[in-house]
Amino acid sequence: MDLRDSPSEAAFRAEARAFLEAQPDPEMPDYADDAVDDAEFLSKARAWQRALYDGGWASITWPREYGGQGRGPIEQIIWNQELARKGVGESIFVVGVGLAGPTIIAHGDDAQKARTLEPLLRGDELWCQLFSEPGAGSDLANVATRAVRDGDDWLVTGQKTWCSGGHHADWGILLARTDPSVPKHKGITYFLLDMKSPGIEVRPLRQMNGGAHFNEVFLNEVRVPDRDRLGPEGFGWQAAMTTLMNERMAMGGFDRIFSYDQLRQFAAEHADRVDGALRNDLGELYTWMKTLELLNARIITQLGRGQMPAAESSVMKLLMARVFSRAGDLGMRLSGPGALLRRGFWQNQFLMAPAYHIAGGSDEIQKNICAERVLGLPSEPRQDRDRPFQDLPQS
Ligand SMILES: Cc1cc2nc3c(=O)[nH]c(=O)nc-3n(C[C@H](O)[C@H](O)[C@H](O)COP(=O)(O)OP(=O)(O)OC[C@H]3O[C@@H](n4cnc5c(N)ncnc54)[C@H](O)[C@@H]3O)c2cc1C
Structure with a gap:
């Protein structure tokens, strides 16, 4: 293990630090504090994201052609450490910049990239993650929200939960089951969901500190155009893995907040x-x-x-x-x-x-x-990998 930055890492750190030191303190209120006014928080978070965008620091890892710096995971961690050093915590835009954006870049078509990436990076559009459900959390492949084809659209019905920032979001990344007749990892499709679509009800969940930053999201025959399907039908699990891998990278380095x-x-x-x-x-x-x-x-x-x-x-x-x-x-x-x-x-x-x-x-x-x-112990026995999702016992 090398505890020192390599010369190129040190140069990147110095560049990042110089940029951040030149920025006025964003004075971002602590979002976890229930006394903080949501509108005030959002406008400060948007202004900060815009300042990062204008300075060319809105994304460290996105390719240059989409407005990022085209750097790797080490630089992302160094950047997160430097943000923490300035006292800036995880951004409410992390779902868009750190999760949705990289997944759209990896699996989206040209029209999806053109429509979503810039407003997302500039902080004009806020994204949320609609993965977890009451019966699908640790075992995410259990998603039961259904998407049924209807002409050029899909009709999506189900319940999502723990959706951070869903009450402010313009767009969401959504996993839904499009084929229950195949094993559970295979029948999932990934969608980009316009959160203003009719049939979406967002209900805040009250936390024990008094705040309400997470939501249950009820979807009742929400019409999603097929152009908002990300990747092929049944490809949702692979695309979700891209999202989750990027989530880890986006969060790394905030340990010193x-x-x-x-x-x-x-x-x-x-x-x-x-x-x-x-x-x-x-x-x-x-x-x-x-x-x-x-x-x-x-x-x-x-x-x-x-x-x-x-x-x-x-x-x-x-x-x-x-x-x-x-x-x-x-x-x-x-x-x-x-x-x-x-x-x-x-x-x-x-x-x-x-x-x-x-x-x-x-x-x-x-x-x-x-x-x-690490210990090389056998994995848990599983009986649900090869059976059709519709034949599995559901809670
Ligand atoms: C602060 C916060 C923000 C979040 N934001 C979002 C978001 O924006 N979007 C989103 O989609 N989700 C979000 N989540 C959901 C999060 O991903 C899930 O809470 C997490 O994956 C756990 O799932 P679960 O809550 O359904 O618990 P469950 O999976 O139901 O687990 C319940 C308990 O059983 C244990 N358990 C489960 N399986 C096993 C096993 N195989 N072996 C041993 N123990 C097990 C768990 O450790 C836990 O203690 C958020 C959660 C939190 C706390």
Whole structure:
């Protein structure tokens, strides 16, 4: 493992840092904070995305012909680290730029690319991801939302859930089942969904911190033109894998979004509450965060050698979720007995931490991956791979 940037990585980092330092602070309110006004958040997020676009930094990995910088995953991670250093967290535009865009570039036709990519990159159009369903999360290939051909259109009916930002979105990437008579991975088709289409009902889900940033989305015979089908019929699973691979890359490097120094400073301000147990937990958190840093360096080294990280990403995801939980817990303990009666950074950290154990693949799923790829344990027995979807028991 090489802990230093290579000369070209260092040059890229310096360029990224110089650009970001020249930008005024985006003063983006914390989206997870329920007290934040959605309209204010959205207009600031749009202005920031536009500034990135105007400066040529809206996408690091998209090919140049579509407005990106045409660079690789290492530069994406370095860019995310530099954003975190500036205090800019994950963008609400990540679904468009990091997930939908690369999938459209990989599998879309010329008309789809011409219509979607530029407004998406410029921040004019917001995208959401309509993959998960009540019965399809960890096992995404279980999607039961149906799309039935009707002339030049498809009629889509079903229920999606956990759709982040769906209440603001202009477009969504959607998985639907077009052929239930074949095994479940084969009968899925990928669509681009205009969220203003009649028959879509978006119902916000209230979170325990009071915010409502996720939604259930009900689709009732929504008419989707066939020109908005991405890739061939039945190709949805392969296209979804492109989306999920890009999701991992888009998220990498945000592990340092809050700094240990921030917590240490907070502990110094509340020294009267720092007992032996708390000092011990702070120390443990410090070692976890250092471990994360090293894991990140290892992943960057692998990518630099042209290797794809496998189980390392899962170990990192597990540890990141643990760091978020521990930091929230410590922040609350340091805030004192009245902590739950107030609002603030640590309250949000504490109440949002459980989400990190689920989003992007739950802890248990990451542990399954480690068990199989690191420990070499046999995979779970499965009886649903080769049977038609319609013959599988549905919950
Ligand atoms: C903050 C957040 C944002 C999200 N945003 C979006 C979004 O924008 N769009 C979207 O489509 N989805 C989104 N999701 C959904 C997310 O992808 C799913 O929550 C995740 O894949 C888990 O699926 P599930 O919630 O259906 O849980 P389930 O798959 O039903 O799992 C329930 C429990 O069973 C465990 N489990 C399941 N299978 C196994 C197994 N084989 N072995 C061991 N344990 C298992 C899980 O770990 C979990 O504890 C979001 C989720 C969160 C938390």
